[in-house]
Amino acid sequence: MSKKIVAGHGSGGKLMNDMIEKVIRARFGRDILQLDDAAVLPTGGADIAFTTDTFTITPIFFPGGDIGTLAVNGTVNDLAVMGSRPLYISCALILEEGLELGDLERILDSMKSEADRAGVKIVTGDTKVVPAGKADRIFINTSGIGVFDAKVSRGDIVPGDKIIVNGTIGDHGMAIMALRNNLSFSRGLQSDCAHLNHMIGAVTGRFPESVKFMRDPTRGGVASVLNEIVQGKPFSARLFEDALPVRDEVKGVCSILGIDALYAANEGKALFIVRAEDAEPIVRILKETPEGKEAAIIGDINKEFPGRAYVETTIGGRRILPLLTEEQLPRIC
Amino acid sequence: MCLAVPMTITRIEGGRAVAEARGVETTVDISLMPDIKINDRVIVHAGFIIEKLDEQAAREIDEVWDKYLEEMDRP
Amino acid sequence: MTRELDKKLAARLKGLNLDGEIRVMEVCGTHTTEFFRTGVKDLFPHGLSLIDGPGCPVCVTPNEYLDRAIEIGRSHGPVIATFGDMLKVPSSYSSLAKEKAEGMDVRVVYSPVNALDMAAEDPGREVVFLSVGFETTAPAEAATVLEARKRGIKNFSIMPGNKLTPPAVDAILRAGEVKIDGFILPGHVSAVIGAAAWRFISESHGRPCVVAGFDAPDLMMGVLSLTDLIRRGKSETVNRYTRVVREAGNRTAVDLMNRVFLTTDSHWRGIGVIPASGLEVRNEFAEFDAVSKFPVTPPPPKEAKGCRCGELLRGLITPPECALYGRACTPEEPVGPCMVSMEGPCAAYYKYGRG
Numbered sequence: 001m002s003k004k005i006v007a008g009h010g011s012g013g014k015l016m017n018d019m020i021e022k023v024i025r026a027r028f029g030r031d032i033l034q035l036d037d038a039a040v041l042p043t044g045g046a047d048i049a050f051t052t053d054t055f056t057i058t059p060i061f062f063p064g065g066d067i068g069t070l071a072v073n074g075t076v077n078d079l080a081v082m083g084s085r086p087l088y089i090s091c092a093l094i095l096e097e098g099l100e101l102g103d104l105e106r107i108l109d110s111m112k113s114e115a116d117r118a119g120v121k122i123v124t125g126d127t128k129v130v131p132a133g134k135a136d137r138i139f140i141n142t143s144g145i146g147v148f149d150a151k152v153s154r155g156d157i158v159p160g161d162k163i164i165v166n167g168t169i170g171d172h173g174m175a176i177m178a179l180r181n182n183l184s185f186s187r188g189l190q191s192d193c194a195h196l197n198h199m200i201g202a203v204t205g206r207f208p209e210s211v212k213f214m215r216d217p218t219r220g221g222v223a224s225v226l227n228e229i230v231q232g233k234p235f236s237a238r239l240f241e242d243a244l245p246v247r248d249e250v251k252g253v254c255s256i257l258g259i260d261a262l263y264a265a266n267e268g269k270a271l272f273i274v275r276a277e278d279a280e281p282i283v284r285i286l287k288e289t290p291e292g293k294e295a296a297i298i299g300d301i302n303k304e305f306p307g308r309a310y311v312e313t314t315i316g317g318r319r320i321l322p323l324l325t326e327e328q329l330p331r332i333c
Numbered sequence: 334m335c336l337a338v339p340m341t342i343t344r345i346e347g348g349r350a351v352a353e354a355r356g357v358e359t360t361v362d363i364s365l366m367p368d369i370k371i372n373d374r375v376i377v378h379a380g381f382i383i384e385k386l387d388e389q390a391a392r393e394i395d396e397v398w399d400k401y402l403e404e405m406d407r408p
Numbered sequence: 409m410t411r412e413l414d415k416k417l418a419a420r421l422k423g424l425n426l427d428g429e430i431r432v433m434e435v436c437g438t439h440t441t442e443f444f445r446t447g448v449k450d451l452f453p454h455g456l457s458l459i460d461g462p463g464c465p466v467c468v469t470p471n472e473y474l475d476r477a478i479e480i481g482r483s484h485g486p487v488i489a490t491f492g493d494m495l496k497v498p499s500s501y502s503s504l505a506k507e508k509a510e511g512m513d514v515r516v517v518y519s520p521v522n523a524l525d526m527a528a529e530d531p532g533r534e535v536v537f538l539s540v541g542f543e544t545t546a547p548a549e550a551a552t553v554l555e556a557r558k559r560g561i562k563n564f565s566i567m568p569g570n571k572l573t574p575p576a577v578d579a580i581l582r583a584g585e586v587k588i589d590g591f592i593l594p595g596h597v598s599a600v601i602g603a604a605a606w607r608f609i610s611e612s613h614g615r616p617c618v619v620a621g622f623d624a625p626d627l628m629m630g631v632l633s634l635t636d637l638i639r640r641g642k643s644e645t646v647n648r649y650t651r652v653v654r655e656a657g658n659r660t661a662v663d664l665m666n667r668v669f670l671t672t673d674s675h676w677r678g679i680g681v682i683p684a685s686g687l688e689v690r691n692e693f694a695e696f697d698a699v700s701k702f703p704v705t706p707p708p709p710k711e712a713k714g715c716r717c718g719e720l721l722r723g724l725i726t727p728p729e730c731a732l733y734g735r736a737c738t739p740e741e742p743v744g745p746c747m748v749s750m751e752g753p754c755a756a757y758y759k760y761g762r763g
Contacts, residue, residue, distance in 0.1 A: 006509045008740075015740050178357065181518045186343075187356045252355030256377070257518060258336045258492075260445075315418045315624045317447020322759035325739040329492025330518040332336055332379050332541055333437050333464050335544035335596035336438055348555070362521055364551040365661040376599060376652055379491075379541075380519025381548035384599040384658055390651040395413050398629055402420060405636045 008326025012220025012265075015326050037078035037215060038146065049084035049146040051075060056139045060107065063175055064190030067140055068107035070267060072114040072122075073195040074218065075144040080197035081214040081270055083154075083204060084146030089115060091125040094139040097132040107138065118195040120144070150208070155275070157212045159235050162279035163299040164272040166199060166292040167192065168245045169222050173264030174253040181257060181330055189249040194268030199289040203272070203282055210278035217271050222298075223262040223321040225271050226309035231323075237309040239299035239321070257330040262311070262321060264328075273301065337378035339386055342369055352377055409625045417628035418451055426455040430638055431587055432631065433723055435577060436594030437464025438622060440756045446624040448631070456635065459586065459723040460753035462576045462676060463594060465540040465569075466493045467721055467745045467753075470675045473569045474499035475706035476699070477538055480567070481512045484702045486534035488514045489523035494538055496748045500710045520552040520566075527556075527564035536698045539566040544596045546570040546687055547661035550668035553689070553696045565698040568688050571674055573597050574605055575685035581613045586723040590634045591617035595626070595649040600665075602657025603647040610643045621649040668693055677745065678718020717744035720753055727757040734758060 008015040025033050034040065038051035053074050060067040072089060079086040091111065095104065115122050171192040178189060196216070204211060217225040226237040239262075246261050254261050268291060274282055279297050286292030304310070309321040340352035345363070352361045352375060359380070363369055366382040374386035434440060440460050443449040449458065462468045478499055481488045488504065495505050495516060508514040517523050520537055527535040539549040549566060556564045573594060581588070593606050598619045609617045616637035620630030629648050637644055647653055665687070674686020689697035715737070716730040727733045727746070737743035739755055747754040 004506065004509045006505055008505075018740070182522075183357055183359045185356055186353055186358055189356070248355040249357055252357030255336075255338045256354070256357060256359065311447070313445075313447030313450075313624070315414050315447055315451070315628070317418070317450035317624075319444055319447050319450065320759065322739075329495060329516050331492040332545055333466065333491075333493050335436070335542065335594065337544065337596045337599070362519075362548070362551060362555075364554070365547050365658060365664065367660065376596070378544050378596060379548050380521050381551065383544060383547070383596065383661060384652050384654075387651045387654075394625075394651065395410055398413060398417075398625075401629075401633070402416065405632065 011324070011327035012218070012224050013324035013326045036082060038082045038084065038144070040082065040148070047148045049079050049082045049148065050143070051078040052141065052143040053078065054139060054141040056136065057176070058136050059179060060103070060137055062179060062191055063188065065193035066107055066110055067138060068111040069114050069193050071140040071142045072111050072118065072120070073193050073267065075142040076118045076120055076195040076197050077216040077270070079144050079146035080200045081216050082146065083152035083214070084148050085201070086118065086120045086144055086146040086197050088123045088145045089120050090143040091122050092141040093125065093127045094135050094141070095127065095129045096135040096137050097129060099137050104138065114195060118197055153209070155209065155212050157229065157235065157273050157301055159302050160276045161212055161273050161301040162276050162297050163237060163239065163301070164274060164279060164283060164286070165222065165245070165296060165298050166196070166270055166286050167268070167294040168247045168250065169266055169269060170246060170250040170254070170261035170264035172267040173221065174250045174259070174261065177257060177259065178253045183253055183256065185249055187249065189247065189253070192266060192268035194291050196268065196270050196291055199286065199291045200270060202285050202289055206285060207274070207278050207282055210275035210282070211272055212275070213273035215271055217266050217269055219265050220324055221261070221263040221265060222271060223260070223309060224324055226321060227323045229273065230307055230309055232307060234306050235301050235303055236305040236307065237299060238302055238304060239309070239311045241311050241313045243296055243298045245294045245296050259328045263324050276300070335378055337376045337383060340375055340377050342371055342373045342375060345369070345371065350382070352382070409623070414625055417625055417632065420632060421448070421628050422451045422453065424453040424456070424632070424635060426453060426635065429455045429457070430589050430635055431457050431459055432590050432592060432634055433459045433461045433588045434592040435461040435463045435573060436597065437467070439463070439592055439594065439620070439627070440753055442622050443627055444756050446627060448624055448627045456631070459588065460720065461580065461723060462679060462721045463573070465542060465571065466497050466748060467717060468571055468676045468679070469497070469540055469569055469745070470677045471500045471709040471711065472675070472706065473567070474504070475501070475709055476704060477536070477567055478502055478504065478507055479704040479706040480536060480698060480702045481507060481514070483704055484534065486536045486702070487526060488512065488536055488538065489517050489526060490514065490538040491540065492516045494540060496742060497745050498712065498742060498748070501707060520549050521555070524552050524556055524561060524564055527561050528559065531563055534563045534565070536702070537564070537566045538569060540569040542571055542573050542594070542597050543600045543665070546669060547600060547665040550665045553668045553693055554664070556696060557693070565696050565701050566689070567698040568669065570669065570687040571676065572671070572685050572687070574601070574608070575682050576676060576679065577609060579679060579682045580722060581609070581615070583722065588615065588723065589638045590615055592630050592634060593617050593619045595619060595621045595653060598649065598653040598657065600658050600661045602655055603645065603653055604655050605657065607645045610645045614643045616643050617645050619647045619649050619653050621652065678721040712743045715744040717746045720746050727754040730754070
């Protein structure tokens with residue numbers, strides 16, 4: 001473990017996972033601090049899901065959204081992929097001295113409109129101001145509560161299960177990287193930032209038994225989520241390169257900067273592991289929703305490389321998807 | 334050693350040009366390949382054009398390589 | 409390239425039966441990664457092995473280079489602009505990532521022009537660009553120096569760390585330490601220096617070699633052509649990347665590189681000093697040379713104990729044969745450069761191989 005916090009500790013890769021395990025969960029208790037997207041908590045009545053997240057993105061305004069839409073949708077999605085119905089959100093603002101009030105108003109407006117459309121209420125919050133230079137204009141921390149209308153039973157993942165994603169991967173991560181490396185777009189590339197609770201509700205409503213796993217692949221992307229699923233398990237996750245929905249623009253930015261879209265962040269995607277026989281009908285349901293128009297079966301679970309995720313490439317070769325150590329950077333070689 | 338990608342020139346402005354690939358546009362430097370024209374297909378590395386793509390050779394690959402594969406069969 | 413050609417090449421490669429063991433060196437780090445990433449390496453027939461050559465700028469950059477860059481950053485406080493490749497490379501005592509965490513202003517750029525524009529936007533702040541890379545990148549860095557002069561930008565300088573590939577291949581062949589039956593040559597270096605620059609391999613060293621591109625079909629055709637030449641005992645230099653590489657390469661780029669840089673002997677990490685294999689800034693452009701502009705005396709260079717990156721870069725050992733590989737030396741805590749760069753042999757092997 002390196003003795004100082006470095007950028008990599010926040011990147012969704014192994015550096016971050018090791019720190020969470022050895023520095024944080026070791027102290028808070030592995031049985032108490034749940035590692036899923038949200039903690040599932042008994043209340044005597046129905047169980048509730050409780051989650052928290054902090055948003056520090058730069059730039060704070062980007063094509064397809066802003067730090068406000070990211071905060072609300074990210075929290076709603078963390079609750080929704082646990083199978084709970086998101087209800088309430090908190091909003092703690094850390095504002096840098098000198099932030100334009102007009103910018104804050106614009107961000108809060110987008111938070112309100114996203115919350116309304118997602119059907120959640122922003123019920124509590126806090127505001128702190130820090131001296132200039134101590135934050136990057138604005139940071140937002142949110143917590144969220146969802147309720148489990150019905151007991152969620154998740155069957156075990158077994159070989160043969162299918163892997164589904166609700167649309168194109170890498171949009172958010174590559175839209176931001178393009179901005180930072182002054183790449184622009186003739187047809188545009190937007191963040192896919194969106195709340196998925198209604199879409200997920202449509203699936204779990206019709207197929208409560210067949211969804212084995214759901215998670216929103218934000219930092220670290222699809223590959224990192226797959227690695228978390230298979231780590232230490234007797235099965236592997238296989239993706240078919242030809243089945244991966246990736247926008248042309250995302251492929252373009254990836255090839256120019258030397259980045260792999262499977263590790264780029266998504267903000268409006270959910271990864272599902274489902275029973276094989278229900279995969280096609282689930283994709284049809286997803287395609288009926290605005291957030292799932294480009295849903296696809298992108299792979300399956302097998303026993304080829306137990307404990308690892310891999311891709312079957314266009315030419316029929318296979319390559320292992322390693323656990324990323326930290327954020328990918330533009331490179332020349 | 335050298336990540337470089339094929340792109341198409343869409344605009345030329347003084348010492349620089351705009352190149353596009355898969356809908357992505359970026360400003361590229363043309364000092365290493367000054368005689369490029371609009372719609373030229375070029376190879377871009379670290380923001381610089383390092384070579385022009387030979388369209389003729391690109392079109393012939395299938396045919397040339399097929400022939401070569403047959404020759405490899407003859408002992 | 410059509411899909412049927414892909415399938416035909418894949419089937420041909422997979423079905424290749426070699427009578428003996430064939431050892432092929434790929435000189436370029438991008439080839440190392442693309443062989444894994446496209447899955448072509450997974451189709452290799454039994455008996456065909458790929459040896460990683462000194463082809464990633466990060467792996468061959470000596471410790472003294474980063475030690476000096478960090479010392480300049482510490483004592484003169486400029487912005488250090490670099491390609492992403494150099495950020496995590498361990499120097500003798502630290503790395504740019506660690507120095508950045510300690511407050512040094514280290515910024516990753518996609519192009520040297522981004523570093524020059526940074527200097528133009530903030531004339532009060534010195535910007536030092538770490539000019540690494542081979543013949544593909546050096547002309548771009550030379551052109552950036554010329555532009556700095558033309559635009560009168562005084563607060564921009566580069567730390568020359570570029571290396572030339574043919575002398576390294578020649579040195580490896582002369583050392584004769586390892587059995588190499590043929591070479592897969594770097595497509596984009598060749599776009600600049602031309603296919604002709606490699607003829608010495610077949611003519612004076614009697615080994616076949618193939619200039620190859622980077623897509624899956626290019627890689628497959630590269631390997632198929634090379635194994636065919638090896639099995640027929642034909643020592644030739646063949647250009648299979650004709651859509652990009654010309655016989656004489658890009659003269660404008662080479663001339664521009666030679667206008668700003670002077671060829672000198674150069675220390676390659678793990679290989680030692682190779683004559684006429686490095687580039688330094690000519691006196692005429694001394695005001696853009698960070699070495700003379702920011703005099704420092706970095707601490708004496710030292711190699712990490714047990715690090716065998718040098719032997720690896722000369723094709724003598726494969727990653728698992730190094731005692732540190734996957735134990736003390738992992739992508740999270742790299743000891744040697746070969747585990748750091750995405751192109752480095754160990755990083756590619758650890759990530760894409762069977763770990």
